[in-house]
Amino acid sequence: MSLPVDPKVIPKPPVPLEFSVKAESIKITGFWMFLVSDMLIFASLFSVFAVFRSRIMAGPTPNQIFHYGSTLLETLLLLTSSFTVGMAIFAMRKSHAKVMMAWLVLTLVLGAGFVATEIHEFVTDVQHGITWHVSGFLSGFFVLVGTHGAHVSFGIAWAVTLLFQLSRRGLTPVTSRKLYTFSLYWHFLDIVWVFIFTFVYLFGKIT
Amino acid sequence: MSFMAVYLFYLYMIHTLFPENVRQPTELGADVMIIGAGIIIVSVLTRYKKWRWLWSEWLTTVDHKKIGVLYLISALAMLFRGGVDALMLRTNLALPNIQPIGANEYNEVFTTHGTIMIFFMAMPFIFALFNAVVPLMIGARDVAFPRLNAISYWLFAFGALLLNISFVLGGSPNAGWTAYAPFTERAFTPGVGENYYFMSLLIAGIGTTMTGINFLVTIIRMRAPGMTFMRMPLFVWTTLTTSALIIFAFPPLTVALALTLIDRLFHASFFTLGHGGMPMMYVNLFWLFGHPEVYIVVMPAFGIFSEVVATFSGKQLFGYTAMVLSVVAIMLFAYGTWVHHFFTMGAGPSVNVFFGLSTMLIAIPTGVKIFNWIFTMWGGRIRMTVAMLYQIAFIPTFAIGGATGVMFAVVPVDYQLHNGYFLIAHFHNVLIGGTLFGLLSGMHYWWPKMFGFSLNERLGKFAFWLFFIGFWITFTPQYMLGFEGMTRRLYTYPLGYGWHMLNVISTLGAFTMGAGFVVLVYDIVWSLFKMPRDATGDPWNGRTLEWALPSPVPEYNFARVPVVTSRDMFWWMKRHHATIADQLKPNDIRELELPKNSPVPFILGLGFFIFGFGMVFEWWLLAFLGLAIIIGSLIYTGFDYDEHKQVSAEEIRHIEQSLGRLQG
Numbered sequence: 001m002s003l004p005v006d007p008k009v010i011p012k013p014p015v016p017l018e019f020s021v022k023a024e025s026i027k028i029t030g031f032w033m034f035l036v037s038d039m040l041i042f043a044s045l046f047s048v049f050a051v052f053r054s055r056i057m058a059g060p061t062p063n064q065i066f067h068y069g070s071t072l073l074e075t076l077l078l079l080t081s082s083f084t085v086g087m088a089i090f091a092m093r094k095s096h097a098k099v100m101m102a103w104l105v106l107t108l109v110l111g112a113g114f115v116a117t118e119i120h121e122f123v124t125d126v127q128h129g130i131t132w133h134v135s136g137f138l139s140g141f142f143v144l145v146g147t148h149g150a151h152v153s154f155g156i157a158w159a160v161t162l163l164f165q166l167s168r169r170g171l172t173p174v175t176s177r178k179l180y181t182f183s184l185y186w187h188f189l190d191i192v193w194v195f196i197f198t199f200v201y202l203f204g205k206i207t
Numbered sequence: 208m209s210f211m212a213v214y215l216f217y218l219y220m221i222h223t224l225f226p227e228n229v230r231q232p233t234e235l236g237a238d239v240m241i242i243g244a245g246i247i248i249v250s251v252l253t254r255y256k257k258w259r260w261l262w263s264e265w266l267t268t269v270d271h272k273k274i275g276v277l278y279l280i281s282a283l284a285m286l287f288r289g290g291v292d293a294l295m296l297r298t299n300l301a302l303p304n305i306q307p308i309g310a311n312e313y314n315e316v317f318t319t320h321g322t323i324m325i326f327f328m329a330m331p332f333i334f335a336l337f338n339a340v341v342p343l344m345i346g347a348r349d350v351a352f353p354r355l356n357a358i359s360y361w362l363f364a365f366g367a368l369l370l371n372i373s374f375v376l377g378g379s380p381n382a383g384w385t386a387y388a389p390f391t392e393r394a395f396t397p398g399v400g401e402n403y404y405f406m407s408l409l410i411a412g413i414g415t416t417m418t419g420i421n422f423l424v425t426i427i428r429m430r431a432p433g434m435t436f437m438r439m440p441l442f443v444w445t446t447l448t449t450s451a452l453i454i455f456a457f458p459p460l461t462v463a464l465a466l467t468l469i470d471r472l473f474h475a476s477f478f479t480l481g482h483g484g485m486p487m488m489y490v491n492l493f494w495l496f497g498h499p500e501v502y503i504v505v506m507p508a509f510g511i512f513s514e515v516v517a518t519f520s521g522k523q524l525f526g527y528t529a530m531v532l533s534v535v536a537i538m539l540f541a542y543g544t545w546v547h548h549f550f551t552m553g554a555g556p557s558v559n560v561f562f563g564l565s566t567m568l569i570a571i572p573t574g575v576k577i578f579n580w581i582f583t584m585w586g587g588r589i590r591m592t593v594a595m596l597y598q599i600a601f602i603p604t605f606a607i608g609g610a611t612g613v614m615f616a617v618v619p620v621d622y623q624l625h626n627g628y629f630l631i632a633h634f635h636n637v638l639i640g641g642t643l644f645g646l647l648s649g650m651h652y653w654w655p656k657m658f659g660f661s662l663n664e665r666l667g668k669f670a671f672w673l674f675f676i677g678f679w680i681t682f683t684p685q686y687m688l689g690f691e692g693m694t695r696r697l698y699t700y701p702l703g704y705g706w707h708m709l710n711v712i713s714t715l716g717a718f719t720m721g722a723g724f725v726v727l728v729y730d731i732v733w734s735l736f737k738m739p740r741d742a743t744g745d746p747w748n749g750r751t752l753e754w755a756l757p758s759p760v761p762e763y764n765f766a767r768v769p770v771v772t773s774r775d776m777f778w779w780m781k782r783h784h785a786t787i788a789d790q791l792k793p794n795d796i797r798e799l800e801l802p803k804n805s806p807v808p809f810i811l812g813l814g815f816f817i818f819g820f821g822m823v824f825e826w827w828l829l830a831f832l833g834l835a836i837i838i839g840s841l842i843y844t845g846f847d848y849d850e851h852k853q854v855s856a857e858e859i860r861h862i863e864q865s866l867g868r869l870q871g
Contacts, residue, residue, distance in 0.1 A: 026351050026428045033420040033454060040458035044495075048462065048477070048488060055483035132475040136483030139475040143466065161845050174848065 016093055017176040024177040031181040035188050038151075042192050045144045049200065052140035059135030062204025065125060071201045074117050075193065078152075081110035082190040085183045092179060097171055104159060104166075104179070107186070111156050118149045141200065148196060151189050158182060214242060241375060267804040269353040272760055274360050275338030276657060279650070281364060282332035283728075288371065289328050290724055292320035297681075297717040300710050303702040313698035314381035315400070319370070321384025322404065326411055327367040329504045329638075332646045334359075334418055336507065337446055339657050341422060343753035344440050346431025346771065348764050351424040353802040354850070355417050361812030362414030366407045369819050373403035377824070380404035383696065385497070386467070388478030388489040393471050399823050405468040406819040412457050412464070413815075419453030422446055431752075433771035437531070440751045440775075441524060444531055445510030448538040452499045452506070455542070460496035463489055472825060487552060494545040502541040505637065506534060508645020509576060512598050515652050516580050518747050519595040520587030523775060526579040533572035540569045550621045559618045566616035570609060577606060592747070593667035597648035600675045604640030608633060611686070629689025632682045639678055647674075647727075655746045659759045660738040666730035673723030680716025684709035750778040755786060757866045763854060766863050767795045791863060792870050796856045803852045811840045 019025045053062065088103035122142070125131075132139040159182055162175075169175050252258055265273065295316050299308050308316065342350055350356050373379045380400040382391045391401045426447045430439070439447075466477045467489060476482035478489045517524040524530065546554060546562040580602060589595065611633040615621050624630060655661045688709050693700065700706055744757040752769065753760075755777045773779040780786045818833025820826075863869045 026424060029428055030352060030355075030420055030424045033423055037416050037420065037454050037458050040455060041462060044459045044462035044492060048466065048492070051485055051488050052477075052483070055485060057483040059483075132469075132473075134476070134482065136476050136485055139466075139469075139477050139484075143469065143475070143477075158845075161842055165846065169848070 016180075017095075017171060017173055018180040021173040021177075024173045027177055028181060028184075031184060035184065038188070039192075042144075042147070042195075045140075045147060046195065046199065049140040049144045052136040053204070055136035057135045057137075059138055060130055062137070062141075062200075062207065065130055066201050066204050067121075068205070070117055070121050071197065074114050075197050077110045077114040077117065078190055078193050081107045081114070082187055084110065085186045089180065089183050092171065092176055095171060097166070100171075100179075101163065101166060104163060108156055108159055108163075111152055111159075111186075115149060115153050115156070118145070122146070145196060145200065148189065148192055151192075155182070155185055155189065158185075213246070214239070263804065266809050267357075267806050269357045269802045269804060269808070270762055271338045271342055271350050271353065271356060272657070272762075274356055275335050275340075277360055277364075278331045278335035278338060279657070281367065282328055282335055282646075285323050285328040285331065285367060286724070287728075289320050289323040290721060292316045292323070294717055294721050296320060297714040299698060300700070301714040302711065303700055303704075303707055306699055310698045311381060314696070315374070315379035317696060318380045318383055318386075318404070319374070322370065322380070322408070323367075324638075325384060325500070325504070326408060327363075327370065329642055329646070330411075330415060331363055331367075332650075333449070333504065333507045334363075336442075336511065336646070336649045336653060337418070337422055340653055340753050341443055341446050342425060342429070343656075343756060343760060343764060344443050344751050345426060345429065345434050346752055346765060346769050347425060347429040348768070348799070349802060350421050351429055352421050354805055354808060354844070356421055357805070357808035358811055359414040359418040359421065361808045362417075362815060363411045365812040365816035366409075366411030366414065366819075369410065369816060369823075370403055370407035373400060373407075377403070385493060387493075388467055388470075388486040389480050389484065391467055391471075392479050394479070402468070402471060402823040405464045405471070406822050409461065409464050409468070410815045410819050412461050415453060416457045416461075419450040419457070421450075423450040423454065426450070431765075431768050431771050434776075435771075437528070438771055438774045438776070440510075441513035441527070441530055441534075442507070442510035445506045445513075445534055448534050449503050449506045452503050452538055452541060456496045456499035456503065459492045460500075463492035463496070466492075468822075472822065490549055490552070491545070494548040495542075497548060498545040499541045501637075502537055505641045505645070506537065508601075508642050508649075509534065511645045511649035511652070512580060512601060514751065515594045515598050515648050516583045517775070518652075518749050519590045519592055519598075520584050521590075521748075522583055522587040523750075523778075524579070525582040525585075526575075527774065529575055530579055533575045536572040537569060540565065540572070544569060547616060547621070550618050551625050556618075563616045563618045563621075567613055570613050573609060577602060592651070593662070593664055593671055594648045594652040596668065596671050596675075597644045597651070600671070601640060601644045601648070604644065604678070605637060608636030608640050611636060624689055626694055627689040628685045628691075628693045628695060631695050632685035632689060635682055635685075639682075644674075647671075652747070653753075655741045656744075656753055656756075656758050656760065658735075660734060660740050661746055662734045663730050663738060666726060666733060670723045670726040670730060673719055673726060677716045677719030677721075677723055680719060681713050682716070684713040684716075688713075745777075750775040752776050755780065757868065761859075761862050761866075763799050763801060763859065766791060766859050766868075790870070791868055793860055796859050796863070798856045799854045799859065800851045801854055803850055805844075805847075805850075807840050807844045807847070811837060814840060 018028065084103050084107040088100045088107060091097075091100035091103055130138060132142040162178055162182060165178065166175050252261060265277065268274065268277075295308060296313070299306060299313055338350070338356070342348070370380075377399040380386065380403055382396055382401055382404075386401065386404055390396060391404075426439070426443060466475070469475045470477050470479060470484075476484045478484050478486045480486070513524055513530060543565040544562055546552075546558060547566045550559050550562070580598070611629070615624065615630070615633065651662055651667055688706055691705055691709070693704075693706050700710075741758050745754040746758075747754070752771075755769070756764065769776065777786070814833050814836030816833070818830050818837060821828070821830030821833055860869065
């Protein structure tokens with residue numbers, strides 16, 4: 001029996017730059033493990049929020065404090081930034097350093113927009129006396145969403161240092177590995193946001 | 208005179224810097240001891256001009272073997288601190304109605320005893336042995352992330368320091384090692400003691416999580432060619448499962464600690480009584496970590512015993528596959544039992560039955576292991592070394608501890624015995640009989656590999672018998688006290704409850720164990736000066752790859768990475784006259800790239816310490832300074848591309864030649 005295509009004819013795709021050195025490829029494995037532990041931090045916070053979301057006491061209900069507008073804006077900004085960081089990796093694989101940097105800068109701008117919107121939302125809440133002291137629900141809400149926001153802010157600071165490194169050193173196995181792990185981190189935060197959007201904001205609106 | 212001046216200045220500083228409500232009655236003795244020890248260390252280092260040596264050889268090292276030594280020294284120091292705490296507790300309870308230390312001090316001491324023994328003794332002791340031998344066992348040149356490894360150590364060390372200074376600066380935590388909310392909330396426990404607890408565990412916990420990641424990746428990605436999963440020594444297997452448990456267990460702890468700290472410092476309402484707080488959520492999160500933690504500290508001991516029993520019985524480990532499957536099963540089951548720590552919470556019969564059954568279930572893989580160790584000894588040529596004595600003592604001790612644990616799995620029994628001395632006796636039975644015996648066994652077994660000389664066997668056996676006999680004298684009466692109704696965390700008791708004699712016996716046993724520790728330290732110091740150096744690298748006729756190397760091991764571990772063809776590889780090599788020493792030719796040696804020492808881990812740890820100290824006392828400026836140091840060192844390490852140094856083939860040839868391991 002002969003195969004329809006001779007396997008020797010299919011060109012083997014080259015190993016991407018960030019995986020080409022074993023030490024760097026091991027670091028990517030390590031970063032996945034870090035993401036596992038970080039995911040469990042969020043899982044614990046989600047479980048805390050699930051227990052606390054009905055513990056409103058004298059405070060406002062989710063329905064009263066959540067707004068479709070800001071939530072939708074945040075979601076659009078972050079989901080788009082996940083796309084743009086994907087484009088940056090795509091450009092990196094094609095060795096287009098300039099294009100890659102442009103996509104990365106755009107990612108950061110979108111991320112900064114997300115953080116700014118969230119800070120504005122939080123500050124507005126606090127100005128109306130809606131603080132985490134008021135109820136268990138608000139404690140769970142602020143810490144879960146705030147931890148995500150802090151992660152995004154940290155990611156922005158990290159990527160700014162990456163921009164300097166990339167512009168100074170160009171694409172090497174080390175710099176490309178760093179950008180690749182950053183993109184993993186960024187996609188991860190995006191997935192967490194999808195859950196926050198669904199279980200915190202949307203569920204809060206319908207109950 | 209200068210000493211007095213320093214001390215007066217110190218008192219003056221405490222009174223000016225710290226707010227009224229955090230000042231404890233000054234524990235003069237402890238203060239004097241700590242300051243005195245500090246002055247002695249500094250003057251000895253200065254006298255012998257050892258500062259530069261300390262900095263370049265130890266404080267900045269990224270070599271896993273040296274980090275292992277650092278962990279071991281820290282763990283033994285913490286064993287001393289935790290042990291002194293234990294003796295203080297037992298002295299207070301020796302006779303009815305005597306109170307050498309008062310109620311509040313008693314609370315502080317049992318809290319620090321538990322916290323230190325679990326987080327700052329058992330964990331670093333385990334990491335000491337991971338670091339010392341796991342890369343050697345799998346034929347690797349280092350761990351996957353050497354610098355991260357050093358960061359883990361310094362986070363642990365500065366976390367431990369933060370907890371230990373609490374006794375003299377502002378008061379120790381006093382709410383038990385579990386720190387249950389709402390008691391740890393500000394309303395019930397004001398002062399800085401609990402802040403110390405939460406901050407130090409958060410800092411050390413970050414380090415522990417990174418160690419888990421590091422060893423998991425090391426074992427998955429760094430094995431020598433031919434070292435398949437089913438050829439790995441069992442200690443490597445337990446390291447793998449322990450690391451996986453750490454990665455999955457520490458995040459819930461981090462969240463539990465962080466949320467309580469947010470409650471305390473920033474007035475959130477997680478575990479408070481008012482404002483819709485839910486204290487039981489803390490208990491759930493804590494034990495969601497705490498139960499896997501039990502297996503995190505005992506599984507490495509299982510691994511150690513599996514190595515020790517095979518070596519000193521002169522036989523292959525019996526039922527290797529069953530052993531591997533049982534550690535994996537224990538790892539998975541470990542997540543399904545956490546509610547058994549609080550059956551009395553009242554979650555209802557169905558929940559309690561589920562967790563009671565899952566707890567009984569976990570005894571099955573553990574039983575499999577016990578039988579396999581016994582069958583390994585069966586028909587073997589057993590050598591009664593100190594390491595083997597601990598192994599033989601472990602089997603009945605741990606079996607009894609396990610059996611009393613299964614008693615607790617029966618929910619109605621748990622309702623009767625909960626929070627009493629029967630519980631205290633049970634968990635010391637498994638933690639000392641399992642973990643500590645295992646760690647001491649491993650320490651004696653791998654000591655020659657770490658330091659290049661063995662410990663004295665006679666002194667070691669003497670210490671062992673004191674430990675073993677003292678252990679049973681201490682805890683058998685405590686099982687009985689549990690039936691007599693004595694509850695835990697009691698600082699004194701009246702005459703006439705029938706607890707008198709049992710407590711006297713228990714205290715005598717505790718001091719016997721203390722004597723065992725003194726003999727152990729004497730053994731170490733004596734052996735350091737008097738024991739002959741080990742030239743072979745294989746003092747025990749070992750079976751696994753670490754014994755193929757000279758002791759202490761050169762910085763690069765393997766001059767040539769071995770190709771593994773069999774389980775118990777070194778044993779196979781010896782049988783086929785094919786040891787690395789026999790085979791290494793000058794041309795086999797290539798230039799190597801090794802990780803370079805770095806000041807970043809130490810400075811990062813210092814940053815966390817300053818940050819933690821600022822948070823404890825709510826001195827925000829200091830906390831920001833610490834944060835700035837942390838961020839600064841992270842940025843520095845991000846821009847540091849010069850992480851490696853080259854070691855030339857000539858240099859390695861020279862080292863191997865001087866060790867007598869080069870042919871031709």
